Amino acid sequence: MADQVEAGQHLTERQRIDELFRRGREHEMQHEVVPARRFFEDALAAATTAGLMDVVMNTHAFLGIVSLKENNLVAARPHLETALAMALAANTTSLEAYARQELGFLLLGEGQPAAARLEFLRVVALAPSVGIVNLTGNGLSGMGVSLLALGRTIEAVPLLLGALGIRTEIGDLEQQHVDLVHLAHAALLLGNQTVATAVTGFLVCSQETSKGMYAHDRRTLATVVSAVGTSPAAAGFDEARSLVASLAAT
Structure with a gap:
């Protein structure tokens, strides 16, 4: 008893x-x-x-x-x-992947993009065995952001577009905003003022933009806004995605 x-x-x-x-x-x-x-x-x-x-x-x-x-x-x-x-x-592979993902974001916040990139590489390697597709999206996005910080913009673009494609497929609106922030930054770094301005205008007008962001994402958005302003805005996600897709041909 x-x-x-x-x-x-x-x-x-x-x-x-x-x-x-x-x-x-x-x-x-x-x-x-x-x-x-x-x-x-x-x-x-x-x-x-x-x-x-x-x-x-x-x-x-x-x-x-x-x-x-x-x-x-x-x-x-x-x-x-x-x-x-x-x-x-x-x-526990799934938690290992998520912990490495968040450590990658932590390292980006600390200004250590090379170390962050290594964590995101591990996330992408672990993601297939976990079976959660957005882990791949987060890993690709983190690698892209890391490469932007390392001055390797051309290499970053396909990774960021890959992440955006995954978020679009699964309907993750918060993370699409995050990916578009960094793709607008990539456009600015590549000298494509038209894309950077239009996508930034869309982001600033969207009430959903900041919800899924960490501080390093917000700093990037502030940098782009400071450079290009907030208009004219892209009409919505479809136009914004179409605009950043053109960066692949840069």
């Missing part, structure tokens, strides 16, 4: 911890970082006490993501490094 009571209590605590994590994810997906952090921190503390290492591992990853959304790179690094180390120890 005592064993049954203990098992029941353990199950109840697991359900409570899973609910904390679920609510953290719910807020994080809406970019509501303050409540997301609170739920994730509560989940991490409880999961650590209960010895639920799968929850501990995943919660560290999402606390890293929340910290990146807050542009708190110092706080993000230990969470992401812990999540990656745990994923490697547990041979």
Whole structure:
């Protein structure tokens, strides 16, 4: 009987911890970082006490993501490094890929594009075994952004277009905005003022533009806006995608 009571209590605590994590994810997906952090921190503390290492591992990853959304790179690094180390120890390929992806974004934020590119290369290599197509999209986008920062604009364009194609196929509007920001930057670097201006105008007019961005994406958009202004705007996604596609022939 005592064993049954203990098992029941353990199950109840697991359900409570899973609910904390679920609510953290719910807020994080809406970019509501303050409540997301609170739920994730509560989940991490409880999961650590209960010895639920799968929850501990995943919660560290999402606390890293929340910290990146807050542009708190110092706080993000230990969470992401812990999540990656745990994923490697547990041979959890999917979390390894996501942790490396976020570490890549962290490195971009720190101004280390060469190191970031290596993480994104690993993400692209891991993505097929994970079976989540947007991991490939994130990896290609990160590699493209890294190459732009390294002055290798011509090499970056097909990677960014590849990422945009994946996001278009799966209907990920937030990440299409991010890809278009960096393709507008590529157009500017290539001297294509027409494309840079039209796509930037579309981005500035879209209410969805900033939702999926980290600080380094916003800095890039600000750089392009400063250079080209905000008009005339592309009419919408179809026109914006058509305009950036022309960069492939540059």
